[in-house]
Amino acid sequence: MIDGKVAVILFDMGSEEVLRIGEREWALVAAADGTRDIEGIVIAATRGGARVELDEARKFLASLEDRGLVVRIPEPEAKTSSPKTEETLPSPDLPVRPLPGYSLSCDRSGRCCRMYSTVLFALPEAERAAAVLPDRRIGPVSRTRAFLPVRGSIPGGAVAVVANNGACGYLDSDGACSIHRAAGADAKPKGCSVFPAMFIDDGEEVRVSIKTECACVLNSVNHSGGEPLVDPAITRSSQLDPVVVVTVLPDPISVTSERTEPRKVVVAWIRQWLDMPTPPDVARACWAMADALPSGLAAALEAWSGERAAPETAAVVPFVAALARRAAVRTRVDAQWRSEVDRVRRVGAWIAATAVTCKDPQLMAEVLQVPPIDADREAFFVRAAAFGYAVCDEDFGEVQCGLRDLAVKLWLARAMPTFVSEGVQDEEPLSALEAWLRAYGVWRYVLDAKTSTPVPSPNPRD
């Protein structure tokens, strides 16, 4: 629902493409679930009230196929002798270790229910929500369309709940989850109950860290009495709910484009890093670590300590410029279809305005001199990322990129209060930036800056 009107929006998180389609086209896509041939798809769409010709359907589905949004059922695989790529396997049963000294006080503002393109429910969770709140309707959206398949017809696959101006359809106007309100926390989808905790198997233990994507995560820093990240009774990974996603840290890990280290060496290095005292400016320290990594892990730890001068502006500007380019593209797209009251649109415009201005070398030189606005929050932001191995995320390709990304985000968040506009006055800059970059693929700026890849052109296409 966008400003009270029904719209069908397809997000392709792989290509970051946003496609807005009409009701007739949606009827075709919904019928193309892998159970019918093209004639059957047309019959199913027609039965659903969408009159469409066979040729028209063929052309439309071919155009989706060209974009990788629809795939043909593959032919049975021919036997091949080429070996599969090796994957690091989960460890059998490990101690569970939550981020020490931290508990979360959720402010129940519902911010995190208004940030992501798609809120996923497992099918039983969707059925439970519909049973708990049988009269829940978002505008004219019928009950049968309150949940739509995320892909194909895979039995038991996840479904996407209808969104209302970018917010989950079960979010009430006061920021409360209506499912939680009606039937308690256990009735919510598991993903919502677990969020923002993250679970990482490093081969020695399963660490429970936190995504710093919500203001309440940072507001909880130095406060006690909140909720633990994981039930204290759970001490072994075998006790975790099977639906909890545990990411397995790869082995080996790329530290720079030239250097790879065994996982256990990187795990030990991160432990040493976490045991070190926090320097006065963690953004400068992260950047200095990234600079030092080519000389080895020990050199990077040395770079973390003590006072650091600001880095060369010319070294940082390409990263900010790459972020500005991606943010500008994303916000132009959002402005074409998102409501003005949509949090994603407002936060994106704020970030884009900040990055576009700060890519000016003179201004960026000034930003690099800005001291931390809240040193404890910034230190926690880096500690949570290190504890949860966010700097080792395979998406970055190498730890060096992960460290540069941390530094750039900290500097931009320090500049963001200068660019506050209508609708973002109550936002917490660092967590809003972190959430938006991850949710909409804008984090890839760090790869653009490294490889100077041009940013994809704007969409959506109708």
Ligand code: SF4
């Ligand atoms: S189900 Fe509830 S907690 Fe989950 S996103 Fe929707 S409103 Fe938020």
